[in-house]
Structures are given as structure tokens and as C-alpha cells.
Amino acid sequence: MPDRLNDDSLADLPEGIRRPAYDRRALKTGIVHLGVGAFHRAHQAVYTDDVLGQDPRWGIVAASLRSPDTYDALQPQDGLYTLSVRSQDGEALRIIGSIRRVIVAPRATEDLLDAMADPQTRIVTLTVTEKGYCHDPATGALNEAHPDVVHDLAYLKTPRSAPGFIVEALRRRRRAGIPPFTVLTCDNLPSNGRTVKRVLTRFAELVDPDLGRFVADQVSCPSTMVDRIVPATSDQDRERIGQALGVEDAWPVVTEPFTQWVIEDRFPQGRPAWEMAGAEFVADVEPYEHMKLRLLNGSHSTLAYLGYLSGYETVADTMADPAFVRLIEGLMDEEVTPTLHMPPGADLSAYKRALIARFKNPALKHRTWQIAMDGSQKLPQRLLGTVRDRLQGGASIARLSLGVAAWMRYVTGIDEKGAPIDVRDPMATRLRELADRAGPSADALAGALFAVREIFGDDLPKDPRFTGAVTANLARLYERGAKRAVAEFAAE
Known part of the structure; x- marks a missing residue:
């Protein structure tokens, strides 16, 4: 041609x-x-x-x-x-x-x-x-x-x-x-x-x-x-x-x-x-920004890390697994939506239904590995802002903490079969060094990564409700693998 x-x-x-x-x-x-x-x-x-x-x-x-x-x-x-x-x-x-x-x-x-x-x-x-x-x-x-x-x-x-x-x-x-x-x-x-x-x-x-x-x-x-x-x-x-x-x-x-x-x-x-x-x-974009960052981007990152670890290449492949659909629907409905304050006329239910349909679109080959890039920069606004709001209200962060734990497991640079992960992140070298020193221990790895202030700030590492939930989910990922962990979450 x-x-x-x-x-x-x-x-x-x-x-x-x-x-x-x-x-x-x-x-x-x-x-x-x-x-x-x-x-x-x-x-x-x-x-x-x-x-x-x-x-x-x-x-x-x-x-x-x-x-x-x-x-x-x-x-x-x-x-x-x-x-x-x-x-x-x-x-x-x-x-x-x-x-x-x-x-x-x-x-x-x-x-x-x-x-x-x-x-x-x-x-x-x-x-x-x-x-x-x-x-x-x-x-x-x-x-x-x-x-x-x-x-x-x-x-x-x-x-x-x-x-x-x-x-x-x-x-x-x-x-x-x-x-x-x-x-x-x-x-x-x-x-x-x-x-x-x-x-x-x-x-x-x-x-x-x-x-x-x-x-x-x-x-x-x-x-x-x-x-x-x-x-x-x-x-x-x-x-x-x-x-x-x-x-x-x-x-x-x-x-x-x-x-x-x-x-x-x-x-x-x-x-x-x-x-x-x-x-x-x-006049004010903030309500729409929170809606998109927390519902779409937060769900996308959660899908990317858990989907990649489960062996799924694309988001559509991941969403073909009913357990992932139930996990993301629960994340959106039970943990994210209560933190949003939308202006009159905004239809969150329709937006969430549209997101599920968009994630399932088989014509888009959106790779989980691509979405997983630069997680150290994305995590604070996609998941951790929602976490802070939930903790302030004394509410559960079960699914949110699973997404954070999946990121921790991903940045070790070794997948569940022992193969290398090509982690693309401006902090990749530092994160890998922390993971290598921690070894395959959920407690040690979580503790090392919580200390990265640029990601978690000063407040979250001091809150046992956050550190305990993330560490427990990280242990679950190590013990059961991501696919089984998601299936168990969906069944709960």
C-alpha cells in the first residue's frame, strides 16, 4: 500500500x-x-x-x-x-x-x-x-x-x-x-x-x-x-x-x-x-470529576491489576468473568456511590450501567497491562480519595482495599506463575527494590509500600482500618491467587 x-x-x-x-x-x-x-x-x-x-x-x-x-x-x-x-x-x-x-x-x-x-x-x-x-x-x-x-x-x-x-x-x-x-x-x-x-x-x-x-x-x-x-x-x-x-x-x-x-x-x-x-x-466540575475518577478510573484500575494477575489480557476478557462483574458492581454501588454528591439531574444509575456495558465492549482491545501503567501516580486519586472518605464515615473499604492490594502484588514485578511483569511506572525501580527486600510476605510487603509517602501520605499508614484491610487482602491474593480471591469476594 x-x-x-x-x-x-x-x-x-x-x-x-x-x-x-x-x-x-x-x-x-x-x-x-x-x-x-x-x-x-x-x-x-x-x-x-x-x-x-x-x-x-x-x-x-x-x-x-x-x-x-x-x-x-x-x-x-x-x-x-x-x-x-x-x-x-x-x-x-x-x-x-x-x-x-x-x-x-x-x-x-x-x-x-x-x-x-x-x-x-x-x-x-x-x-x-x-x-x-x-x-x-x-x-x-x-x-x-x-x-x-x-x-x-x-x-x-x-x-x-x-x-x-x-x-x-x-x-x-x-x-x-x-x-x-x-x-x-x-x-x-x-x-x-x-x-x-x-x-x-x-x-x-x-x-x-x-x-x-x-x-x-x-x-x-x-x-x-x-x-x-x-x-x-x-x-x-x-x-x-x-x-x-x-x-x-x-x-x-x-x-x-x-x-x-x-x-x-x-x-x-x-x-x-x-x-x-x-x-x-x-460552574463547578468537581462533582463530575469525582464521579468519573472514582467510578470509571477506580474500577478500571481495580480491573487492571486483578485482571492481569488473573491472566486476562483485556478489560473485556476480564468482564466476561461474572465474578469480576459482581465485584465491580459492588465496588461502584456500595463503596463509591455513597461518596459522590451530584447536582440535580445527574443519573448515577444510568452512568454505572453504561460503564459496565463499556467495560464489556469486545470490540475494544484495552489491555489490562496498559491501564496498570503509572499506578503510583494514579492510585491517590482513583482509589485512595474514596478510601479516605469511606474511613471518615466509618464505612467499609473491603473492595477498595482489594484493589490497593492487587496493585501491591502487581508492582512486585513477578506474576502468580513466577513470570516477570513489565511494570511501567516512574517509581518502578524503587517499588521493586522495596518488594525484593520484603519478599513474598504480605505483612512485610504491605508495610514497606505503606511507607511510600508520595502515594499514601501520612494519614493512611497510621490508620489500622486501612492497613489491616489491605494487608489481609494482599495475604488473600498470595494464598489463593487473584482469580479465586475475586470469586470469593463476589460470592460474599
């Missing part, structure tokens, strides 16, 4: 393939996005694509802060790629054109800073994952000892981190008299807008106290809630989609029909009319 998807090949695509409904040559850059991964391309870039026909000022310059892989795939395609929406009913293909160009930050640092400092750029969006904010997940504060933070404070003009790029661009805009852009995070952080504002303000203070006050007073960081399941693209996906298009697409993205974006409406320099594409603008 010699031909490549690009602007020239658009007109020759088969009928039934949806294409951009606007003149891409007329696009201006209004958004710079940091972290151009699959999720952004299946979510925010799609919402933007939907509204560019009405307003072409909001084209996207997308940057990778680390790997050149996305650039190498998309730049020869003029930024175009295929969105594949898959369900039990089949597959719908659509070409997304909202990304005007791609930058690899380490190769073109000044190019990216110029784009962010350009007066036309009025929003900087981020999907850099939890670890990309260089913060302490337990406190939400900037980790001032983080190697990238140390580097960026010493070399302001050649940053490596997302906070470093944002603060340097804001510094240049302030010096030039250009109003600051809005910073819109789309990552799963607790109170994500406020967390990012705290991180950026502190970083700016360390550069210059006046710059810190400017960021604190002038930079808007709305909170958001994003929701769409986006598995990693496989070679089989590329082959299938290429056959349907009649041209090669080096990096399509595959996703589910469901999508949701809830945003606090605080954009001093303007924004796209994303509500025309289905986004919901609200």
Missing part, C-alpha cells in the same frame, strides 16, 4: 469515510496542545474538528514532549489521521483534520515556545498523564526535587517539562505585553485545574516572585472532566483501517462511541464553541 493519507489523498477516499467539513488551508492556530497521544486525538481534537467549520481560528499545533513517534507518523500525513469508533455494531471511520502540525519538543524547543507565545494562541491544552505535572500525587504540590524541575529552573530557555514550557511561554508573553493563554488540563488529576494552577504558580515563584504573582492573578486554569476509553493502536488496527481507506495511515486511533467533556467556563481570551460538539460547560 504505497500511498499515504494526507491532504492530497483526501478526495480519493472511499464513500462513507467522513472527512473534515472545512478548508484546512484557512485554519489558524488558536490552541497549542502538549502531549499529543492517542487520548487527545480521540477526544479534544475531535471536539475541535467538529467546530472548525464555524470558526477556523482554533486549529491545533500539537507537541510531543518526549518521543518523536507521533511526529514521524503524522507530519508526512499533514497532521491527518483516522478515528475508528468501534462497538458491537461495527466500525465507523472518520478523518480528523484539526491538528495543523506536530512538534517534537526536544528537537524544536524554540519552535514550540514561539507557538505558545504567539498572540493568536489563546489556549494551551494538556494530556501529559499524571506524572507529566512533576507534582507530588499525595499533596498536589510541585515536586521541587523532580529532575526535570531542577533542570528547567536552571535552564529556563530549554525546558523539558510541561510546567517548564508553560511558565517560560507565559514569561515571554508577559514581557511582550501579550495576555496570558488559558491553561486547560485534560488529565486525571484531582481538582485538575486547581492542581495545575498550584504547580504553575509555585514553579513561576521559583523563577521570579513577580512572575509567580502574575500567574496566580492572571492565568486561568479551568478544571475539566474527560471520559473516553482509548486503547493502544495495534498493527491489526492499522492494517484493517488501511484496507478500508485504500491508503496507509501510520497511526490511527481506536475508541468507543461514548465520549464526555465537562469544562468550567473560564476562558478570558475566548474559546471554541465546543458545546456545539457536545461538551458541557458548568
Whole structure:
């Protein structure tokens, strides 16, 4: 298949393939996005694509802060790629054109800073994952000892981190008299807008106290809630989609029909009319954020660790086991839902039913190993926030503690058959060293991991209701294995 998807090949695509409904040559850059991964391309870039026909000022310059892989795939395609929406009913293909160009930050640092400092750029969006904010997940504060933070404070003009790029661009805009852009995070952080504002303000203070006050007073960081399941693209996906298009697409993205974006409406320099594409603008995102982080993400992580240990490759495989369905339904209904406080009209029962159906979708090959990545960064907001609320109310954490115990068992790096686990986590080396010293003892392993303050804070390790429940479940996983432990939980 010699031909490549690009602007020239658009007109020759088969009928039934949806294409951009606007003149891409007329696009201006209004958004710079940091972290151009699959999720952004299946979510925010799609919402933007939907509204560019009405307003072409909001084209996207997308940057990778680390790997050149996305650039190498998309730049020869003029930024175009295929969105594949898959369900039990089949597959719908659509070409997304909202990304005007791609930058690899380490190769073109000044190019990216110029784009962010350009007066036309009025929003900087981020999907850099939890670890990309260089913060302490337990406190939400900037980790001032983080190697990238140390580097960026010493070399302001050649940053490596997302906070470093944002603060340097804001510094240049302030010096030039250009109003600051809005910073819109789309990552799963607790109170994500406020967390990012705290991180950026502190970083700016360390550069210059006046710059810190400017960021604190002038930079808007709305909170958001994003929701769409986006598995990693496989070679089989590329082959299938290429056959349907009649041209090669080096990096399509595959996703589910469901999508949701809830945003606090605080954009001093303007924004796209994303509500025309289905986004919901609200005064306070926090109830929706808790709903999604605790019900979807908390369940996802629990499924990932227990499912992987049970030998299940994907979430759909895991949810084909009725015991896992009962476990997750119990987790949602009995332990998570009582901690949520939703505004009038929000239908939690319908949302939970939809989650179960989404988890069961066999058309999505969402690997448990993929979801299990970066657990040290995810655990505090996905499970431990709920744990704290439950303990404060004197309520049970039986299923929540099983999820935490499964994470502990997973990060030992050895599965139930003695085979190695490829643990991808910024703290993987430290966690593995702790596990190796503890050995296959639930008491020793739990005690060692509880001492990781960045994850568990100072309070949970001192609460015997938490430590006792997690240690007991970890012992159960060692003695019975994950699959049997889940079956026993489901039967209780």
C-alpha cells in the first residue's frame, strides 16, 4: 500500500469515510496542545474538528514532549489521521483534520515556545498523564526535587517539562505585553485545574516572585472532566483501517462511541464553541470529576491489576468473568456511590450501567497491562480519595482495599506463575527494590509500600482500618491467587 493519507489523498477516499467539513488551508492556530497521544486525538481534537467549520481560528499545533513517534507518523500525513469508533455494531471511520502540525519538543524547543507565545494562541491544552505535572500525587504540590524541575529552573530557555514550557511561554508573553493563554488540563488529576494552577504558580515563584504573582492573578486554569476509553493502536488496527481507506495511515486511533467533556467556563481570551460538539460547560466540575475518577478510573484500575494477575489480557476478557462483574458492581454501588454528591439531574444509575456495558465492549482491545501503567501516580486519586472518605464515615473499604492490594502484588514485578511483569511506572525501580527486600510476605510487603509517602501520605499508614484491610487482602491474593480471591469476594 504505497500511498499515504494526507491532504492530497483526501478526495480519493472511499464513500462513507467522513472527512473534515472545512478548508484546512484557512485554519489558524488558536490552541497549542502538549502531549499529543492517542487520548487527545480521540477526544479534544475531535471536539475541535467538529467546530472548525464555524470558526477556523482554533486549529491545533500539537507537541510531543518526549518521543518523536507521533511526529514521524503524522507530519508526512499533514497532521491527518483516522478515528475508528468501534462497538458491537461495527466500525465507523472518520478523518480528523484539526491538528495543523506536530512538534517534537526536544528537537524544536524554540519552535514550540514561539507557538505558545504567539498572540493568536489563546489556549494551551494538556494530556501529559499524571506524572507529566512533576507534582507530588499525595499533596498536589510541585515536586521541587523532580529532575526535570531542577533542570528547567536552571535552564529556563530549554525546558523539558510541561510546567517548564508553560511558565517560560507565559514569561515571554508577559514581557511582550501579550495576555496570558488559558491553561486547560485534560488529565486525571484531582481538582485538575486547581492542581495545575498550584504547580504553575509555585514553579513561576521559583523563577521570579513577580512572575509567580502574575500567574496566580492572571492565568486561568479551568478544571475539566474527560471520559473516553482509548486503547493502544495495534498493527491489526492499522492494517484493517488501511484496507478500508485504500491508503496507509501510520497511526490511527481506536475508541468507543461514548465520549464526555465537562469544562468550567473560564476562558478570558475566548474559546471554541465546543458545546456545539457536545461538551458541557458548568460552574463547578468537581462533582463530575469525582464521579468519573472514582467510578470509571477506580474500577478500571481495580480491573487492571486483578485482571492481569488473573491472566486476562483485556478489560473485556476480564468482564466476561461474572465474578469480576459482581465485584465491580459492588465496588461502584456500595463503596463509591455513597461518596459522590451530584447536582440535580445527574443519573448515577444510568452512568454505572453504561460503564459496565463499556467495560464489556469486545470490540475494544484495552489491555489490562496498559491501564496498570503509572499506578503510583494514579492510585491517590482513583482509589485512595474514596478510601479516605469511606474511613471518615466509618464505612467499609473491603473492595477498595482489594484493589490497593492487587496493585501491591502487581508492582512486585513477578506474576502468580513466577513470570516477570513489565511494570511501567516512574517509581518502578524503587517499588521493586522495596518488594525484593520484603519478599513474598504480605505483612512485610504491605508495610514497606505503606511507607511510600508520595502515594499514601501520612494519614493512611497510621490508620489500622486501612492497613489491616489491605494487608489481609494482599495475604488473600498470595494464598489463593487473584482469580479465586475475586470469586470469593463476589460470592460474599
